[in-house]
Amino acid sequence: MKRRVDSQEGKVIYGHRMSVVEPVFGNTGTNKGLNRFTFCGLDKVQGQWRMFCLVHNIEKLMNYGAIH
Numbered sequence: 001m002k003r004r005v006d007s008q009e010g011k012v013i014y015g016h017r018m019s020v021v022e023p024v025f026g027n028t029g030t031n032k033g034l035n036r037f038t039f040c041g042l043d044k045v046q047g048q049w050r051m052f053c054l055v056h057n058i059e060k061l062m063n064y065g066a067i068h
Helices: 004-008 010-019 022-031 042-067
Strands: none
Touching: 004 010, 010 022
């Protein structure tokens, strides 16, 4: 697998994985535990989803700052 990912074609394909939205949903569901919304009603659910997105973006900024 390492050889396939390290190939020129593999790098191009693998590079697209982080530009899609799936990692956000995977992180939110698996790491954050958002399997279901805890509130009822569109406004409350949208507020909860925005809060999880805010936490996700803050963590990205925090990790980006730590690398550079």
